[in-house]
Amino acid sequence: MHTRLPRTLLPGVALVAAGLLVLGGCGDDPSPASGDTSPTRGTDRPDRPGKGDDRPSVAPTSEGGGAATTVPVYFVGDTERAGPRLYREFQRVDGDPLVAAAGLLTAGDSLDPxxxxxxxxxxxxxxxxxxxxLVATLADDGWTTRAPGMSRSEARVAVQSLVYTLQGVQQERAPLVVEDAGGSPTTLFGVDTSGGVAAAPPLDVLSHVSLTSPEEGASVDGGTLEVSxxxxxxxANLGWEVRRGDEVVLDGYATLEGWMEEKLxxxxxxxxxxxxEPGDYTFWVTxxxxxxxxxxxxAMTDDRSFTVG
Structure with a gap:
């Protein structure tokens, strides 16, 4: 996932620039990833999340007449120099979205391997x-202290993965409090939560690039791979490559909406x-x-596998 890191990004080929999502400097982005301190709900389509925000969306499921919710989950990925960082992934869930998102996170049930x-x-x-x-209740005291082999920095990232996930689902930068079975505030991996844990600055804990689309394992039947x-x-420079195995078959660059602020x-x-040719490929961005x-x-990177039909 973290190879071929370019020193300087140069203009590439095979990129058709798409219009950037205009968010007024991400002011309409209610997610902790944006760095905005006054979250508001956006007006994107109700059947899918916005490109730059964490807003949960509700859509009918394919079975029965029930409803599923699309939620953001912040999993952990490795970086070349900055250690473990948080990468956002959207997933569809049933039931209470806070409970479901927390369950995906703690189980490590990510789509991206x-x-x-x-x-x-x-x-x-x-x-x-x-x-x-935001209140998370422990089943027992097994998570009050750091797990064997877990460093202080890893404990902090673990706690922040929960903070960012639940705040993204709730659409509010509410503090996280972890309680024991008796309802009293306690620690999570040695991190005191009694005063409420806030989201850390985005550029301190999040990967500096995180793909929303394509989804892992997506199929492309037409001639265009939509990336966001x-x-x-x-x-504001990002470099990208399309790889087939170890071979780079396409490369180019994309431009972020900004970069001189503490947000994504x-x-x-x-x-x-x-x-x-038809087959399996990887889209890689840095x-x-x-x-x-x-x-x-x-440099920080992210990648997704996809198939050309």
Whole structure:
């Protein structure tokens, strides 16, 4: 997932630029990923999440007449220099969206095999929103201290994965409080939650690039691969490649809506794949790293597999 990191991004080929999602500097983005401190609900289509936000959406399921909710879940992925970071993935769930999203997170049930969870096996006894707080109730005291082999930094990332996930589902930057079975505030992996845990600054805990589409394992029947996601990169530059195995068959660049702020900005692009033979491919995207890995957090990447029919 983290190879072939370019020092400087150069204009590439085979990219048809798509219009960027105009969000007024992501001011309409209610997600913690945006860095906006006054979340509001957007007006995107109700059957799918917005390109740059975490807003849950409700749509009919394919079976019965029930409803499913699309929720954001922040899983953990590895980076070249910055250690574990959070990557956002949208999934469809049934039932209470807070409970379902927390269940996906703690189980590590990601669609992308590059993502994982830092939670040991198990689940919360309950997850709810109460009086302006997000409340997660422990089933026992097994998660109050760090798991064997878990570092302090990993514990922080694990807690933040829960904070970002539940805030994204609830659409409110409410503090997280973890309670024991008796209803008293307690620690989560040694992190005190009694005063409420807020979301850490996005660029401190999130990957600096995270794909929204294509979904993992998507099929492309036409000649265009639609790409979207969020990121923050030097001079708003992102580089991308389409790979077949180890071979780069297409490459190019995309431009974020911005970069000089403490938040992630949306991007969209349409990649012409009409000349590719049918088969399995990987779309790979990277932030720019003008220091060439010699300082700072370095380049961060994300990728998704897809099939050309």
């Amino acid at each position: 590059d993502y994982r969870t830092l939670f040991p096996g198990g689940a919360f006894a309950a997850v709810s929103y109460d009086a302006g707080r 996601g969020v990121g923050n990169s030097f001079e 900005f949306p991007f969209e692009a349409s990649v012409d794949v009409s000349g590719l 932030t720019d790293d003008p220091a060439g890995g010699t300082e700072g957090v370095g």
